[in-house]
Amino acid sequence: MHRSIVRGGIAAAVASVLLQLGGCGSGGDSGTGSSSTAPATTTSIGGTVAAGSALAGAKLTLIDASGARATATTDTQGAYSLSVKNMTLPFFIVAKDASGLSAPLVSVVAKLPAGSAPAVVNVTTLTTALAAMLTSSGNPLDLASTGTLAKVTLQAVQLATITLDTILANLLQQNGIPSAGFDPVGVAFTPNHSGADAVIDSVSVVTSANGGRTLVSNAAPGAGVALNNKTAMGAVLAAPPAPANYLEPLAALLTACAANGTLNAASCTPALDASFKENGSTDLAGAHGLTDAQMTGAVFGSPKTLAFFTRNGKQLALVQLPFTLASGQPGLLYSIAQALATPVTLAGGAQLGWDLLGDQSSFAVALTSQLQRRTFVDTRLNDVNRYEAGLDITIPTAANPNVYSASVTGPGLAAPVWLMPHAASGDNTLALADTALSAPPVAPATTSSNTSLYRWSWQSLSSTASFSAPASSGYYAAQAVDAGSVPLYSTYTVTFYDRNGVQLGQSSVINPGSALNASAGNAAQWPTLIMNDATTQFLTPGTALAAAQYALSITWSTPVDGLDLTVPVNSVQIQASALAGSSLQQVNGFSAGQPNNTTAGQYQTTVSAGVDSSGTQTCTNCPFPALATGGSRSIQLRGGQSGIAYYDVTQFND
Structure with missing residues (x-):
């Protein structure tokens, strides 16, 4: 009132x-x-x-x-x-x-x-x-x-x-x-x-x-x-503690370093602090899953500050660094900048009062908000089309060779969330535990969850079918969370353990995306997977393509009415599983490179079995297993925008 x-x-x-x-x-x-x-x-x-x-x-x-x-x-x-x-x-x-x-x-x-x-x-x-x-x-x-x-x-x-x-x-x-x-x-x-x-x-x-x-x-x-149309005049936003152009010199400095093929702390001063470390790397490219060779010739745009904050007495800022590779492919990096006690005078007299410090983590880990649309093509009563939302927790195995498991705590998480190795070929990250854990797992324990997407909110798409999260699961919250109570740019603590359950260390990770409820899926602009003969057969038992397959061409569309506002798809993943006796065989595969724009509003790419998200073939003679009794296949259109990961999933469960 x-x-x-x-x-x-x-x-x-x-x-x-x-x-x-x-x-x-x-x-x-x-x-x-x-x-x-x-x-x-x-x-x-x-x-x-x-x-x-x-x-x-x-x-x-x-x-x-x-x-x-x-x-x-x-x-x-x-x-x-x-x-x-x-x-x-x-x-x-x-x-x-x-x-x-x-x-x-x-x-x-x-x-x-x-x-x-x-x-x-x-x-x-x-x-x-x-x-x-x-x-x-x-x-x-x-x-x-x-x-x-x-x-x-x-x-x-x-x-x-x-x-x-x-x-x-x-x-x-x-x-x-x-x-x-x-x-x-x-x-x-x-x-x-x-x-x-x-x-x-x-x-x-x-x-x-x-x-x-x-x-x-x-x-x-x-x-x-x-x-919204009820917004009143009571609130007044705070003014930032630094002028808007305080990071502008970084764009030219990072571009110059990229031109020389060096984005590490030793060779890219004063842009990178001498103590720069991020995701376990002292190299800005390597910290984000890229190589200096890939970044050679990249042009950086003006940094965007998302949040100023103080940690351990230091004035810091969460910043977004846009860049364009020499190939023309755009990208974004998130990093931490710090205020310098003494500004650095650059050539030409400009003053650099901040440099990039990084998150100071000794481990590679990325965490962001995620929103899914899950559509099922089977007739199982408990497979309900739905939206799901929560956190995407990525811990690459190659960059963390001594890490066997990790737990995550922070806003929106009533209990620690655990990640551990899984048996699926064609993936290079830890996966969420099948069930809620109270202690770190010990080798050779593995999970069959095959996902890094933690879900704290879910909403059925049908008014006649309801979805209930599993009573005991490592990747669903025990009770749904209202993401409106989770602060923007929340910090999470990730604790890492070795194969014997011994703690290796911890990292503080900031989520650069806003926390979402599953209901946000109603407002999202989703792509459309084209169910052509190949796709339909791949997801239907008893057809020619239900047999083991080494690759599949995937096509999707976006509106062609001149107002295409869908989240762009930058990769496609297939997950397939089959029962082999009493054990579960799982093979994943990712598309490599940018998708082809075949016609107006239509895109195509090929997903190969055993290829991980970096484009590396992780196994030989490991096709997607045949779709048979007890098996499952899913096609995931994956994209990201403004710090939020989007997954459009079409799945068959036998």
């Missing part, structure tokens, strides 16, 4: 500001109020697409209130232009990151200034937050529906703009921008980490537990503001 009163009282108090924004503001509302549908009063628009750094090569799609569309692609500075002649307001604009590694950015336009000059319409983190505030769900992509878009009102977007300005007051003041009347959509800016761009640098729009959006400042990401 209090929130409604606060929000309702804003309109009367800021009438003059509403008038100020009326000529160039954007947005609308899918709630109450009359539609603002009207012909555009200018013939073209243009602006900047940026999330702090400019998004080059981003594809823009504009949808007007009648459903008409127009597209454009941004230049190297994130700039674009579009003709909107004869189009009908309001407009919905979505910009898809060319790399697919970051979530789409959104902007909504309810009114344009009169005249023939191009109107400024930016598409940024801030405009995405504004659009989310015009929906009941908090998901700005809901506005892509023309029925919803046509209900957008100018008054609603003006009110949302004022609310957003209040939330951003500290950051606007820090960067010399008056908080009254700031229009993130209609005010031109340069993506140079100053002014409005510095504000964009300092915030993130993250996925909320149930699939909505939350606006957070990197100064205090735990105190974010949930975005």
Whole structure:
């Protein structure tokens, strides 16, 4: 009740500001109020697409209130232009990151200034937050529906703009921008980490537990503001302790090191601290499963700070490092930066006040949020199509030769989660224990779970079939967890043990993704596995391809209606198991290289048995076993975006 009163009282108090924004503001509302549908009063628009750094090569799609569309692609500075002649307001604009590694950015336009000059319409983190505030769900992509878009009102977007300005007051003041009347959509800016761009640098729009959006400042990401049409003006985000460009020198320094084929602590100073260590490696590439040879010629983009924090008296930051390989393949690394007691003066006089310290872990381990859609093609009563969510815990075996098992504790985990070796060929990571453990396993114990995906939340896709997690399982929580109670960028403690159960050490690991409930699967954009003859036979007993197979071609599709917002698939895995007497035979396989874009919206790759995620053949003469009584096969389309791993799984269980 209090929130409604606060929000309702804003309109009367800021009438003059509403008038100020009326000529160039954007947005609308899918709630109450009359539609603002009207012909555009200018013939073209243009602006900047940026999330702090400019998004080059981003594809823009504009949808007007009648459903008409127009597209454009941004230049190297994130700039674009579009003709909107004869189009009908309001407009919905979505910009898809060319790399697919970051979530789409959104902007909504309810009114344009009169005249023939191009109107400024930016598409940024801030405009995405504004659009989310015009929906009941908090998901700005809901506005892509023309029925919803046509209900957008100018008054609603003006009110949302004022609310957003209040939330951003500290950051606007820090960067010399008056908080009254700031229009993130209609005010031109340069993506140079100053002014409005510095504000964009300092915030993130993250996925909320149930699939909505939350606006957070990197100064205090735990105190974010949930975005929807009920968002009020009470919360004000904290301003960061460092200027937005404080890490900018690192991009050029890391690029220079990559050009020389050296990304280790000894050869890449001052970018890497002398004590740099991450995932058990003193080499930045090796710490993330890459080699210096693979990274040779890579170009690093501007670092993005996700969170500032203090540990052991040191001022640190969780940072995202974008890069593009010489082949053109994009990627992201997450690392830890530290403030230097004495800044380093670089050639040309620039000051470097921070360097990369790494997570200081002596073991290789990665942990992120995960969301699954599991579809079953068998008729077993207990195989219920469902969404599942939790943590993806990756502990590579080759990088941890002395590690036999590990336990994980932290937010959202009521009891330690255990990982250990499994017998499946074609995989190179530890797997979750079959059942809950109370002590480290001792060799030669193994698990048959064949997964590193821990599930703390699940939701059936059918209203007539319900799924219940196993009563005793090492990879399902004993009771479902509300991920809304798990803090953003939570730290987990991973304890490592040898084959005799003796503790080897511990690591503190930060989850760079937001914690999700299974219900977030309803808001995710999923690819579609094409069930052609080969795929159908592979997942059907008694067919030709139900016999043992060494490889399978996998094809999937994404929408071809000009608005492809699905999470990109960057690898495909097949898991197959069969009973051999009283033992279970398991063989996994991964695709190698980037998938082929065969036709519009359709992709293909080949998955080979025994090939692990690095592309290494781990065994000889080890086909996917035949699908027979007691056996199982699954095809997993795997992707990642904004620190969240997505798995679309199609499975047959006999």
